[in-house]
Amino acid sequence: MSAMKKYFWDSEETEYMLKVLRELDIAKHLDGRKVRNLKLFKVAEKRMKQAGYHRSIDQIRHRWKVLKTSYYSWNNNQQTVKLTRFPQYATTMQSIMDESETWNRSHDTNRGPVRIRNRPKPTVHEEETEDSEEEVVTAAQSLHDNSTVDVIIKTDPDPETPPEMDSNLRIGFIGAGNMAYGIAKGVLQSGDVPPTNVKVSAPSTRNFGRFQELGVAVTHSNAELVSSCDMVFVAVKPHLVATVLSEITDHVTRKHIIVSVAAGVTLATLQGLLPFDAVVLRLMPNLPCLVQQGALLFSRGTRARQEDGDLLRSLLQHCGLVYLFAEALAEGAVKMGMPSALAHSIAAQTVLGAGQLLRDSGKHPAQLRSEVCTPGGTTIFGLHAMEQGGVRAATMTAVETATERARELGRKSAPTATENRK
Template identity: 70%
Template sequence: MNKMESGLTEMKIGFIGAGNMAFGIAKGILMSEYVRPENVKVSAPSSNNLGRFQEMGVAVTHSNQEVVSSSRLVFLAVKPHLVPAVLQEVAPLVTQQHIVVSVAAGITIATLEGLLHPDSIVLRLMPNLPCMVQEGALLFCRGTRAKPEDGAFLRSLLAPCGLVEEGPENWIDVHTGLSGSGVAFVYLFAEALAEGGVKMGIPSALAHRIAAQTVLGAGHLLRDSGKHPAQLRSDVCTPGGTTIFGLHALEKGGVRAATMGAVEAATERARELGRK
């Protein structure tokens, strides 16, 4: 076991908030052989979402302060509008030894650092829901006092969740629109794809299974082939064939512009949350 792996094994990890993002990250990191459930603790004001963490062997509490006191790395996974109140509550307990990782959409590093002790180590992370099946896309940035080794540690911790990348903060809101919200856009397309099959005579349950597998297979091929999406799309098309007729219908419906507009709208909403 190397030094990084040893650090993961010994690290006490806390989650303030028990929503889907916290659950996805927790489930992902617990797939690692290095993170033990007894070293993880989660807090939430109600018990509604805590049961699923307990099923993984994770300790739960209603006290945010208890999570901070018993953890070194703390994921702040609450709704953006709750961040100021939560940090005001726990800030006196955050020391220079803590690493605070925010997954609150739109909340900037400057805001987070302004609500904590000046020497606090802060990182900002945007995961997405497929972390729950170790197929997430996660982007993080380091705050003013976070060192490269803090970023490397976070990357190593989150590796079981999927693709983990580091970038400048101005990419985080874009990633929110592209990947965080983009998951829902893919689901919408998959739903429409299946309904097209139903319209043409395939039973609904079967159409949805086929649509899910089509999206999954296309995604794996896109990731693993290294080809540009346009090249893969071209590979499917034959002159005068079925696919080019279907693509023409999508283009007439404005699917490309609508998708780009959806990413833009989600990104601007993330930025708006930050300004508020």
């Protein structure tokens, strides 16, 4: 068979890819694993190449994700699907997804949420190379509560992305604010979890509309949400955390993963408000999660394992304070005669581009600044004006003040935990 086209998939090639993935899925389930990871796609790429289909791992992963997203749309009777020719693959996709769901229902009754586990290599891995999976860019450092902090940074797609999560993971959000919405939207847009597996609870219906537009279920009962979910994000104001956790504590089991996004509420406080064996993680997201460009920090509690952190990291791959600067930048352009809409668009792209360059270049900020400052040019004059305005000192003070406020919030929440333990 001759090599197929590099970019456009025909039905024969797609069907063969699905056949291979289905066979590998069966081996995966027999081994007890629940993630369709990079190594599985490496085997699929090798088998397809042997059959004359020369596709990269990236292309196979992307094709599968498109098919899976189309499957969920098709299954929910939506008018449009991501892949216009999906109907001809619907039967095969249905069988793959049914087999996966049947396996998980029959084997997960007493095993808790879908996790990434360290298991012996299955038979399917005999065809693999010795390449190992590389994780998302992370860093770790010691914290006062004897945990570690991990950094989740959105990266461009590449073959070494974390393992794909099983679609049966059920996720809940207590709180329907911006952070909950940003995280939920990022998780859903990744295609790893279907909207039917996500639920949101809040005392008011005020923010329910935008979640319902995503296909997410809503409820006013926090207890109901916890009982029906595997991973629960506690996305409420810091002063409400104690009340919320006391409400759900009787429903939290060792099978749950509780993730707090409340600023300043320490892991020690969270663990004191929940059962002793509860799996707890603390997450600090920011608003760029709304457009899947955020940088997030998380730390694991004493009962949380490495695979719990891996699961959170994988979910949030696709998911702050530059807004004042961007606004001021745009207003300066408007002052000089530029239309407001255009000024804000350019300011947003300037901030985004500068951030991406800083992330990808590996250069120190001072070096990049020097490279764009032509002697006697506009940039150096603008920077001089910013220095005269004290922008450097003001920024450092802002970081210091925000940090102290987070510590203050943590101190305020700590006594409540002690009272609840009594």
